[in-house]
Amino acid sequence: MNRQDRSLTRKLAIALAIKLAVLTGLWWGFVREQRVPVDTDAAAMQLLGSRPAPTASQE
Template sequence: MNRADQRLVKRLAWVLVIKLVLLYGLWWGFVRDQRVTVDAAGMAAQALVPGFETVKGENK
């Protein structure tokens, strides 16, 4: 690699590091303390929601 390519790689690496730090900071500030409780009855209610019913013998 020539000198310009090395500078580009170094700059891209810094941009990625800064983005990761910012994403981690946003997660730590806003999402870290959020919790979702899931119980069996609530999950069953979501999973067993009646969907579209098909009629036998009817082709569209």
């Protein structure tokens, strides 16, 4: 591996590390606290087209 290849490899590794740090920071700052409530009956209606049969724990 010649000197130019090592320089390019080092620059690419630094660029990837910076991108990873920026993406992690953005996720930590804006996305981490977000939660999506999921209604199981609504999800079943969307996927199955009908309400699921009640289970023993729901009766």
